[in-house]
Amino acid sequence: MMDLxxxxxxxxxxxxxxxxxxxxxxxxTWNDSDPIARLAVYRNNxxxxxxxxxxxxxxxxxxxxxxxxxxxMASIFVRQSPPSTRVLxxxxxxxxxxxxxxxxxxxxxxxxxxxxxxxxxxxxYHAGDAEPVSRDVVGLALASGEQMAELRLVCxxxxxxxxxxxxxxxxxxxxxxxxxxxxxxxxxxxxxxVARQGLDVLVVLLQPGAAEFxxxxxxxxxxxxxxxxxxxxxxxxxxxxxxxxxxxxxxxxSIHLPQRLDS
Amino acid sequence: xxxxxxxxxxxxxxxxxxxxVQSDTGRMHELVRASLPARAGIGLKSQxxxxxxxxxxxxxxFEIHAENYMVAGGPYHHYLGLIRExxxxxxxxxxxxxxxxxxxxxxHLGRLASxxxxxxxxxxxxxxxxxxxxxxxxxxxxxVPYDTDTLTRVCNHIDQAQERLGCRMLLxxxxxxxxxxxxxxxxxxxxxxxxxxxxxGLLLDVNNAYVxxxxxxxxxxxxxxxxxxxxxxxxxxxxxxxxCDAKGDPLLIDSHGCAVDEAVWTLFDAxxxxxxxxxxxxERDNNVPPLATLLDEAHRAESLMxxxxxxxxxxxxxxxx
Numbered sequence: 022m023m024d025l026x027x028x029x030x031x032x033x034x035x036x037x038x039x040x041x042x043x044x045x046x047x048x049x050t051w052n053d054s055d056p057i058a059r060l061a062v063y064r065n066n067x068x069x070x071x072x073x074x075x076x077x078x079x080x081x082x083x084x085x086x087x088x089x090x091x092x093x094m095a096s097i098f099v100r101q102s103p104p105s106t107r108v109l110x111x112x113x114x115x116x117x118x119x120x121x122x123x124x125x126x127x128x129x130x131x132x133x134x135x136x137x138x139x140x141x142x143x144x145x146y147h148a149g150d151a152e153p154v155s156r157d158v159v160g161l162a163l164a165s166g167e168q169m170a171e172l173r174l175v176c177x178x179x180x181x182x183x184x185x186x187x188x189x190x191x192x193x194x195x196x197x198x199x200x201x202x203x204x205x206x207x208x209x210x211x212x213x214x215v216a217r218q219g220l221d222v223l224v225v226l227l228q229p230g231a232a233e234f235x236x237x238x239x240x241x242x243x244x245x246x247x248x249x250x251x252x253x254x255x256x257x258x259x260x261x262x263x264x265x266x267x268x269x270x271x272x273x274x275s276i277h278l279p280q281r282l283d284s
Numbered sequence: 285x286x287x288x289x290x291x292x293x294x295x296x297x298x299x300x301x302x303x304x305v306q307s308d309t310g311r312m313h314e315l316v317r318a319s320l321p322a323r324a325g326i327g328l329k330s331q332x333x334x335x336x337x338x339x340x341x342x343x344x345x346f347e348i349h350a351e352n353y354m355v356a357g358g359p360y361h362h363y364l365g366l367i368r369e370x371x372x373x374x375x376x377x378x379x380x381x382x383x384x385x386x387x388x389x390x391x392h393l394g395r396l397a398s399x400x401x402x403x404x405x406x407x408x409x410x411x412x413x414x415x416x417x418x419x420x421x422x423x424x425x426x427x428v429p430y431d432t433d434t435l436t437r438v439c440n441h442i443d444q445a446q447e448r449l450g451c452r453m454l455l456x457x458x459x460x461x462x463x464x465x466x467x468x469x470x471x472x473x474x475x476x477x478x479x480x481x482x483x484x485g486l487l488l489d490v491n492n493a494y495v496x497x498x499x500x501x502x503x504x505x506x507x508x509x510x511x512x513x514x515x516x517x518x519x520x521x522x523x524x525x526x527x528c529d530a531k532g533d534p535l536l537i538d539s540h541g542c543a544v545d546e547a548v549w550t551l552f553d554a555x556x557x558x559x560x561x562x563x564x565x566x567e568r569d570n571n572v573p574p575l576a577t578l579l580d581e582a583h584r585a586e587s588l589m590x591x592x593x594x595x596x597x598x599x600x601x602x603x604x605x
Contacts, residue, residue, distance in 0.1 A: 026385035034417035051501035054531035059461040066424040107379030147355035
């Protein structure tokens with residue numbers, strides 16, 4: 022038999038996210054007022070605090086549609102996909118996909134990708150700490166001749182990338198006061214690397230093929246093969262530029278040759 | 285006022301004093317060795333990290349919400365580490381769900397233990413409430429009925445938390461908006477019994493006491509006097525919002541979004557007249573103002589505590605049995 026308390030809390034829990042649900046039984050008010058008004062305080066606390074958490078994580082997404090639209094959209098998401106984590110910095114990973122399928126937001130086609138970029142920024146902000154590899158080590162490794170293709174590059178825990186059919190980097194930057202929003206062509210495809218350098222989270226515009234290159238090295242593929250994958254995606258992939266970009270932004274934490282270093 | 289026999293003092297091999305507590309299950313817990321300074325503290329907000337390090341404000345301690353720091357790395361840990369080097373820390377959990385019908389989340393307890401190990405807080409506190417059910421986390425502090433079943437469950441959860449975390453915890457009295465027909469005892473009686481059975485301390489939230497008493501037609505001063513004041517290890521002060529219930533009677537909402545109300549300051553003054561100066565947190569989680577505004581509130585709390593420096597019935601932290 023189900024524990025009575027579990028059952029009661031389950032019933033109460035159901036009413037918190039459903040504004041149409043009747044008030045659970047067993048509730049008392051000192052002045053015999055209708056408890057629904059008091060239950061509404063809990064309902065509002067739950068939904069509005071979770072919307073606030075999303076607004077913290079997705080500020081540009083909110084700016085693009087305005088706070089009223091954003092909160093209405095977020096309230097539907099919160100009721101449909103409440104957090105399973107007690108760490109709210111991790112909440113919202115499913116929000117971009119929700120936005121993609123949210124019909125009233127279709128007039129802003131790049132909204133979901135901007136949300137992806139913002140979620141990646143929050144993840145980078147709280148990602149683990151690691152020292153970037155020094156320029157000397159990178160220089161030595163890249164001068165290793167024929168072994169160079171065998172090198173394994175390890176990215177900083179904060180590194181991720183977002184690819185898009187839209188100008189997500191330019192749009193996001195314009196909302197940080199960098200560049201003129203009016204001059205941005207939103208339909209120009211852009212990809213971003215997101216990484217934390219020191220205490221700052223960076224959004225870096227990637228050249229064609231670079232996102233695929235980063236994905237390959239993050240999955241443990243050797244440098245030569247990773248470059249091949251990138252070239253296959255974009256014929257004009259520039260390996261030197263991609264490596265320089267990773268190095269400049271402190272996005273590499275180690276470079277090594279598997280098996281051979283110890284011999 | 286009687287002190288339970290299960291709190292007593294011990295001296296370790298380097299001669300420093302430690303408090304021990306024995307729960308009803310016979311388990312022993314060493315109390316957190318350092319208690320918070322008997323001064324006012326403020327909540328640590330990320331927008332104030334730099335200003336705190338740049339200006340070294342004269343404040344007794346900082347309090348953090350544990351769940352905000354359950355992240356791998358980055359600026360939160362960077363700044364907390366630097367601030368902890370200069371100030372005492374209170375670790376305040378909001379997600380353990382001590383009043384939950386389901387078992388405690390042992391992974392969450394593990395994350396709390398890691399934070400305690402890393403930052404050595406002078407106090408750890410949690411709420412008499414539940415905040416999640418099944419796989420869903422509600423991010424709110426939800427009420428429990430005050431009956432013997434709940435009492436047993438809450439005490440078991442506190443025993444488990446104190447054992448896993450290796451320290452005595454403080455339990456915060458809640459702000460609530462309705463009561464349960466199933467309750468067989470008052471909130472103060474329930475809290476007294478929890479403290480007696482588990483040896484935990486009390487985080488006396490004066491704002492919650494006022495909010496709940498207005499919301500349930502009780503007298504706040506009477507309610508506070510019925511609590512186990514000897515076990516208070518920390519006080520919380522915060523602001524509330526005003527609303528009305530379906531009959532038009534006042535319904536106060538624990539919003540943490542504005543200044544402390546005068547009625548709450550009056551209750552705080554009466555509490556400190558009895559207890560003497562006590563670690564007192566000014567809570568502000570919404571509409572967070574500039575650091576200077578929070579420090580002004582902290583200074584007001586200290587100026588109210590000052591005349592009562594000679595008072596004090598003693599607390600569970602300092603009285604031997």
